[in-house]
Amino acid sequence: MKGSLLGKRVVQAAGWTTLLVLMGLAIFLFREGLPALTRLPHEGLVFAVHPSNPVTRLEAEAIRALLRGEKTWPDFGGPAAPVVPVYLGNLERYVPAHRDPALWRKGLDSLAEQPGVLLALPAEFLPTHTRRLEVSWNPWIELFGTLRWSPTYEPLPSVGIWPLLMGSLWVSLIGLLVVVPVGLAMAIYVVEFLPRPLYYPVKILWELLSGLPSVVVGFWGLVVLVPWIKDVFHLEAGETALTAGLILGWMTLPLMASLTEEALSAMPPLLVEASYGLGATQWQTIRRLKLPYVLPSLAAAVLLSAGRILGETMVVLIVSGNAPVVALTPFQPVRTLPATLAAELGEAPMGSYHYHVLFLLGGILFLLTFVLNLTAYFIQKRYVRTA
Secondary structure: HHHHHHHHHHHHHHHHHHHHHHHHHHHHHHHHHOHHHHHOOOOOOEEOOOOOOOOOOEEEEHHHHHOOOOOOHHOOOOOOOOOOOEEEEHHHHHHHOOOOHHHHHHHHHHOOOOOEEEEEOHHHHHHOOOOEEEEEEOOHHHHOOOOOOOOOOOOOOOOHHHHHHHHHHHHHHHHHHHHHHHHHHHHHHHHOOOHHHHHHHHHHHHHHHHOOOHHOOOOOOOOHHHHHHHHHHOOOOOOOHHHHHHHHHHHHHHHHHHHHHHHHHHHHHHHHHHHHHOOOOHHHHHHHHHHHHHHHHHHHHHHHHHHHHHHHHHHHHHHOOOOOOOOOOOOOOEOOHHHHHHHHHOOOEEEEHHHHHHHHHHHHHHHHHHHHHHHHHHHEEEEHHHH
């Protein structure tokens, strides 16, 4: 009796500990990511133009277009003069660092006399004979309404997360297209056709496959699958969303097959015997009885597999091309949310806008995987209760 009570308390303590850890993780992620929605990335910088420039206010994307040379001042009602961008990242291009302060200040003053000048400097560096330019920054538009990811671009970063979401979507979709039919076929074969002496060796093999380090699998994909994809589809490079999706689908097969096999094995034998007694063949029993019966459990297995694929990092870093672009086909390089966190978080200065945006991405990834796993749990719970 005491042992049973102790075991119950241990299980309850483990459950509460898991819940508290998840809550603490979520709070930490969103506490660090919230400043990406509340602060400006250009804090400490003042944007200014020549006093004769009639433009008084610009959107952040408009300023980036001017800096990249995609737009000119007349596009926004400004002077017919070339854009002369001046910010900390390119200051030495105009004012060499070895000059003394007086000559340095004189160089800035001469730049400020250009009619098309666009300055983004700390207030103490700003020449006096300039007029400040108001910059409109909407974090929601910048994050969810733009299609460029360049969080270190000076002086205004581009933090549109759609390239990363699209990359995650492509990889997850391709992985599911591989893992769902193949994993289902594997489970049906093991339950219905595999000789019983081979059952446990196959299960052990599944466990071994699921335990392979993702780095090793990624290197194998880089050496074997990447050149094959390049040659078969006549691509410039084999590091694509298709490559990452195929490998992740293969890596997730043991999970999908094991969950489906457990659901099929748990089916009441009386139902199967009744089906055979009515004259149904083995395939008719599988297709018309077993698969509909385990459909909720199968849906849960698909969602859990999607969560596994969505959260994978190292394989995607190695074989996807790691390019934060909006991929319109699976034959383009992509970058996913986890790969972005792994590639950039170690280099982002703590407390910078880049740092906070990455933690916001971590919070979004946490929510996506949490919702997938929670949905799978409720589907399975409902299935067990109905059964």
